[in-house]
Amino acid sequence: MGMPELPEVETIKRELAELIRNKKIKSVDINLAKQVKAPKAKFLKLVQGQKITAVRRRAKMLIFDLQNGWHLVFHLKMTGQLIYRDRSGKLAGGGHPIKYGDVKDKKSGAKMGSLDSARDKLLINLPNKYSHVIFNFHDGSRLFFNDLRQFGWVKLVDKEELNKIDKEFGVEPLEKEFTFEKFKELLLKKKGKVIKPLLMEQDSIAGVGNIYAQEACFCAGIVPNRRVKDISNAELKELYDCLIRILKLAVEKKGTSADNYVDAFGRQGNMIEYLKVYDRSGEKCPRCRNIIKSMKQGSRTTAYCPKCQR
DNA sequence: CGGAGTGTTAGTCG
DNA sequence: CCGACTAACACTCC
Structure with a gap:
């Protein structure tokens, strides 16, 4: 992981x-x-x-x-x-x-x-x-x-x-061209799809993987298996803001070292302590204290809070 | 000791 | 075109 x-x-x-x-x-x-x-x-x-x-x-x-x-x-x-x-x-x-x-x-x-x-x-x-x-x-x-x-x-x-x-790759989420309008347009093109795996599709939004897709969904209060068409405009805006905020924080903290990752100096990143749900299945939700659950989406694990994320 | 889990992405199959 | 599934690999965990 x-x-x-x-x-x-x-x-x-x-x-x-x-x-x-x-x-x-x-x-x-x-x-x-x-x-x-x-x-x-x-x-x-x-x-x-x-x-x-x-x-x-x-x-x-x-x-x-x-x-x-x-x-x-x-x-x-x-x-x-x-x-x-x-x-x-x-x-x-x-x-x-x-x-x-x-x-x-x-x-x-x-x-x-x-x-x-x-x-x-x-x-x-x-x-x-x-x-x-x-x-x-x-x-x-x-x-x-x-x-x-x-x-x-x-x-x-x-x-x-x-x-x-x-x-072959989509928009860079930390670049100017990644506006809310662009985000909405990309998601609504695939509005029948499930949101969390969709965030990880590299030809739509480039660079988001399993960790930050989960975190963005938690941050926005969206259960990761919602379909895009069932997500309101206000929720999409929240998700957009969350995704950018989390990616920026993660860059500031030099990334997440859950396992093998180290930076160019061989140092571990400091982002792991800011992650709310990733790899925390069975622990208490930092927001509501209910138990964090996990599910399989495709072949990957997604952790989420069933109470905070709807 | 052994089988399941870990995740990125290209590729296959139906 | 789409989703479902697997292979590539090596190590950790239970």
């Missing part, structure tokens, strides 16, 4: 933009070829020696612009990580200790990110057995593409292919 959605990828993007923009890729180690969606020789030829001119995000994808006009596109899927380390191989950011999220695991009570867990220990050892692609920069710093479950990928695309990918 807990995968990079828009806020997590946005966090990595902002950090990497500072860390690797204008750096030159000296070499790339491809340890697991299937995660690189290009012939290896072509990939190495077009990537090695190139300067990264920009780091961008589209939906849940990270894009590195290369000086030669090609682009690296990353999708982290569920357990992908992009972690930067300077030439010392230790902590980025001037040698200060990593400030991990001060978040307690609600099951064990142990502080997450306290370097107690095996995963945390793996994390400070880079490369580790999940470091499937490694970018080595000219200054000795490195970028590790780790992926436990190996669903993530990096593609090498030209401008035309990038445009094609871009067109």
